[in-house]
Amino acid sequence: MSKFTELYGACGKAAGCLCFSAQTVPQSQPVVEMRDLTMQWGPRPVLDRVNLTLHAGERLAVVGPSGAGKSTVLRLLAGLQLPTGGELRLFNQPQTYLRLDQTDPPDVRLVFQNPALLASLTVEENVGFLLRERTQLSRQEIRGRVHACLEAVGLYDVAHLYAGELSGGMQKRVSFARALIDDPQRGDQSMPLLLYDEPTAGLDPVACTRIEDLIVKTTTVAQGCSVVVSHVRSTIERSAERVLMLYDGRFQWEGSVDAFRSTDNPYVVQFRTGSLRGPMQPAEH
Template sequence: MAEPLIELKGISKSFGDALVLDEVDLTIYQGEALAIIGPSGTGKSTILRIISGLLAPDAGEIYIKGERRRGLVEDAEDPIGIGMVFQQAALFDSLTVEENVGFLLFQHSKLPRRVIRSLVNQKLEMVGLPRIGDRYPSQLSGGMRKRVSFARAIMSNPENPKDTPEVLLYDEPTAGLDPVASTVIEDLIRQLQCNEGGCTSYVIVTHQDSTIRRTADRIVFLYRGKVQWSGSLSEIDTTDNALIRQFFSGSVEGPIQVAG
């Protein structure tokens, strides 16, 4: 069995009267590609934010490489780097691509600008966007902005190797993209898992059937705040689980209640 990188134990989270996560247990292993799927509003993005340390759970424990995390990401340093790619890319419109990708190094390192520029160019090459460091986000297509956000997420800091992301979290990385652009992003996610300088483990939240099938090895299905099913990619077409069968068929008939 691969080494557990991240463990969630009994994680609960509410927003007002809405219980979004209800005593969720989840383990992320070294080297795996995990997809968290389920209907909208079931807490998938909330789990990513809790894993990343951007959001605190109401109850439960989080372990990063066996060490219990206390507080949020700014309260203590995790034993591994965890990068996050947000659904809307979340680039700074007033900064160039170079300044966006190298943002943490510009802000939190003493590296010379020429060194940061070289590191930025390496990451841009990895995501297939060489020589665009001087452009602004408004000059890029939606798919290009996504790839720039990937480059930023995998940026490493040679002054502090612990800052190098070992796990990447993708929140709906192909949302709003056409099928061809989605395929480019899906291929890139797999390439970054294999390439030196990328991340060997990742968790992806997605609704898109092609993205699930092309990027995931293991799948967790979240519904009504709980993990209702987990299995390998090959099992989604053979399982008798009614939730999975309804989700992938797109049927309005079944245990998943259709809003509205």
């Protein structure tokens, strides 16, 4: 049974759509390690000597007010930026080059807050872009994989449409399907690092639930790990097991989702309630 069939059942008409290809890492070895990691912009650090360890199968939510540096965490993990201090290791490899400069980059998938679809391409062409550019698969094989991934995120009969013909919620799901596509030539043993920047922003409650469930299922079956940045409480509580509260350059609190619901930590309480009173103040511009 392929991972795709195991994850999505009979709807996976093109077996192997989710051929995650990341490095095989022992369960005990961290996928992500931050050691005294610092990211400095101007006089104050966005991240100030933070430490984090994330293992295979874990699902982490990074939360905090706007401007706290949550997206910076994702950009560092995605290899779009390098830390100005400390060390970042992915799959036990130190990250000293930007992702585009690496000859054998780790399998890190980023779902942007905005869908970032190519307007001149159809949905099918957007989702299958990686396979067309980097594999020798036939057009029919690519189409089958694309349609299976679209069905996995609840989209049917849209492959021929252009991005501008879709609602915002549908565009979001197309971008999610695009993140599921991988090069099958790289093998079926996988441990991807999946990054989600506000994956349910702007979606209705039903669409939110679909995406939240998809985050959990994909991470579990792929034996990878995920990092979600979100302000949506249902997304935090449904798609994550651990929560990090980021403010003033530091991880001010860390704990399980159950602890997140009940802790009296002042940062978490203020975030949960949306109160203007508390240690977190609006970012200065």
